[in-house]
Amino acid sequence: MDIKSMKNYVYWLYCQFELITCSYLMEPWEKILFYTFNISMLLMVLYTAYIFVPVHLSMAFQFFLHLFGNEQENTVSIVK
Amino acid sequence: MNHIVHNGGLYKRPFNEAFEETPMLVAVLTYVGYGVLTLFGYLRDFMRQWKIEKCQNATEREEQKDFVPLYQDFENFYNRNLYMRIRDSWNRPICSVPGAKVDMMERVSHDYNWTFTYTGRVIKDVINMGSYNYLGFAQKAGTCQEAAAKVLSQYGAGVCSTRQEMGNLDKHEELEKLVATFLGVESAMVYGMGFATNSMNIPALVGKGCLILSDELNHASLVLGARLSGATIRIFKHNNMQSLEKLLKDAIVHGQPRTRRPWKKILILVEGIYSMEGSIVRLPEVIALKKKYKSYLYLDEAHSIGALGPNGRGVVDYFGLSPEDVDVMMGTFTKSFGAAGGYIGGKKELIDYLRTHSHSAVYATSMSPPVVEQIIASMKCIMGEDGTLVLISPVGKARVQQLAENTRYFRRRLKGMGFIIYGNEDSPIVPLMLYMPAKIGAFGREMLKRNIGVVVVGFPATPIIESRARFCLSAAHTKEMLDTALKEVDEVGDLLQLKYSRHRLVPLLDRPFDETTYEETED
Numbered sequence: 001m002d003i004k005s006m007k008n009y010v011y012w013l014y015c016q017f018e019l020i021t022c023s024y025l026m027e028p029w030e031k032i033l034f035y036t037f038n039i040s041m042l043l044m045v046l047y048t049a050y051i052f053v054p055v056h057l058s059m060a061f062q063f064f065l066h067l068f069g070n071e072q073e074n075t076v077s078i079v080k
Numbered sequence: 081m082n083h084i085v086h087n088g089g090l091y092k093r094p095f096n097e098a099f100e101e102t103p104m105l106v107a108v109l110t111y112v113g114y115g116v117l118t119l120f121g122y123l124r125d126f127m128r129q130w131k132i133e134k135c136q137n138a139t140e141r142e143e144q145k146d147f148v149p150l151y152q153d154f155e156n157f158y159n160r161n162l163y164m165r166i167r168d169s170w171n172r173p174i175c176s177v178p179g180a181k182v183d184m185m186e187r188v189s190h191d192y193n194w195t196f197t198y199t200g201r202v203i204k205d206v207i208n209m210g211s212y213n214y215l216g217f218a219q220k221a222g223t224c225q226e227a228a229a230k231v232l233s234q235y236g237a238g239v240c241s242t243r244q245e246m247g248n249l250d251k252h253e254e255l256e257k258l259v260a261t262f263l264g265v266e267s268a269m270v271y272g273m274g275f276a277t278n279s280m281n282i283p284a285l286v287g288k289g290c291l292i293l294s295d296e297l298n299h300a301s302l303v304l305g306a307r308l309s310g311a312t313i314r315i316f317k318h319n320n321m322q323s324l325e326k327l328l329k330d331a332i333v334h335g336q337p338r339t340r341r342p343w344k345k346i347l348i349l350v351e352g353i354y355s356m357e358g359s360i361v362r363l364p365e366v367i368a369l370k371k372k373y374k375s376y377l378y379l380d381e382a383h384s385i386g387a388l389g390p391n392g393r394g395v396v397d398y399f400g401l402s403p404e405d406v407d408v409m410m411g412t413f414t415k416s417f418g419a420a421g422g423y424i425g426g427k428k429e430l431i432d433y434l435r436t437h438s439h440s441a442v443y444a445t446s447m448s449p450p451v452v453e454q455i456i457a458s459m460k461c462i463m464g465e466d467g468t469l470v471l472i473s474p475v476g477k478a479r480v481q482q483l484a485e486n487t488r489y490f491r492r493r494l495k496g497m498g499f500i501i502y503g504n505e506d507s508p509i510v511p512l513m514l515y516m517p518a519k520i521g522a523f524g525r526e527m528l529k530r531n532i533g534v535v536v537v538g539f540p541a542t543p544i545i546e547s548r549a550r551f552c553l554s555a556a557h558t559k560e561m562l563d564t565a566l567k568e569v570d571e572v573g574d575l576l577q578l579k580y581s582r583h584r585l586v587p588l589l590d591r592p593f594d595e596t597t598y599e600e601t602e603d
Contacts, residue, residue: 022113022518025165
């Protein structure tokens with residue numbers, strides 16, 4: 001029964017999306033056009049995030065370490 | 081929420097009016113929705129122009145394509161691309177008397193609302209929350225109907241003349257005396273059409289060299305009458321007495337625009353209940369201002385006559401004021417009396433002047449006899465057979481009280497559920513805010529599926545993001561009908577997520593009024 005209420009909830013969320021973006025009022029071909037555009041934009045954003053975000057995060061991480069700690073691997077070994 | 085009025089004891093009862101602010105997220109999402117629909121509107125217009133899609137709306141002929149375009153403005157764009165998509169919620173044909181319950185003809189559209197076909201079925205007993213049937217006189221059986229049928233067999237249906245020629249029946253004289261007694265004025269005159277009462281009589285009362293101060297949200301008939309008269313029109317903010325006082329002061333101090341002569345007449349146009357907001361005019365303050373600055377007051381009681389006040393005499397009765405303070409009392413018989421037409425009441429000299437100078441009296445056909453009898457019968461039902469002795473009959477009192485109870489109950493329950501409701505606590509018009517364009521169509525359709533007929537309103541009758549559903553309560557609604565309606569509204573509200581209220585009410589504009597809050601109108 002949990003699956004059924006989960007499905008109902010997802011369907012209700014989809015109805016809210018339809019009402020807010022007014023795709024409830026569109027003819028079927030307009031809906032297809034609208035959803036194709038939206039889903040393709042969303043996929044492109046996710047792909048870009050997948051490619052670039054880890055690289056940016058690690059670069060930002062190294063920058064902050066350099067700024068605050070300055071204890072990098074090679075310097076620590078020389079002191080020892 | 082009780083609002084303390086700072087105006088020194090003019091009000092004998094609390095004046096509770098509230099217009100909750102639009103939530104920011106809802107406003108942003110409404111604009112998003114309109115943006116998407118506008119883009120698709122441009123796409124469809126492009127396709128129609130390049131003949132990819134068949135053009136089903138009105139366009140100019142080929143020979144006229146080089147002239148000034150007729151259909152390029154925003155109103156026509158809105159009509160083609162947004163209104164057409166939700167058009168099935170309006171102009172629904174009904175096939176029974178519009179009482180508390182009504183029968184509707186079922187119709188479907190196979191080409192997305194460009195054309196409709198009837199399935200042949202009739203949707204029976206739809207709870208009618210859209211008709212202006214405040215006292216429940218829209219009936220097909222009863223004393224009013226019998227009296228009207230008798231007069232129909234005696235006088236016929238048509239009058240075939242204007243008031244000044246051969247169309248002045250003894251029934252009209254009887255009705256006018258009765259209306260004057262009902263309102264508490266010296267004399268009254270009736271007209272065949274309510275809209276025409278305003279648009280044809282304001283030009284007869286004011287002309288060039290006069291000033292009209294009209295409320296922001298006045299009805300189209302008042303606006304048309306004001307424009308036709310040729311007087312200068314200045315608009316004050318809705319129900320805002322500081323704005324009105326500033327305009328009055330400026331008018332008296334500066335006079336007419338170029339010549340600086342004093343204005344011949346200053347006429348303030350207000351309505352008793354505003355039908356889109358459900359707000360009631362602040363009549364005690366308007367009358368105080370009118371007396372202070374020596375101007376005239378034209379009160380349009382189209383929705384408030386019969387619906388407000390302990391004796392059903394309208395907004396003057398509701399505030400406990402004297403009808404002599406209002407110079408021109410206008411109203412219609414369409415809403416509370418179940419008939420058609422309008423009236424103007426006032427001093428005898430005024431009405432005698434209007435009998436000769438009103439455009440409606442000279443050119444428009446007078447009221448039809450069965451309609452006159454319906455009004456006489458319904459007024460006698462409210463007032464009691466002998467109108468001079470008793471203020472209100474038991475039957476009339478029952479109806480007025482039933483309407484007041486229905487109003488209070490319905491408003492309280494809807495507010496409790498969490499909807500944003502505009503307007504005054506005592507007005508039988510209940511606007512429920514919808515905001516988003518898709519929800520306008522969805523609300524109308526879902527309520528009809530659940531056998532309740534409501535009126536939804538969008539642009540251009542309201543500002544573009546403030547679309548609403550308007551419930552009109554009636555004395556004919558029983559508590560069971562209201563409970564059914566409330567249950568369905570609750571369900572649809574959860575389905576469409578309409579419960580926006582955060583119970584944060586905007587305080588009424590009784591704050592001190594300074595230069596920074598008001599833009600000067602151009603002369």
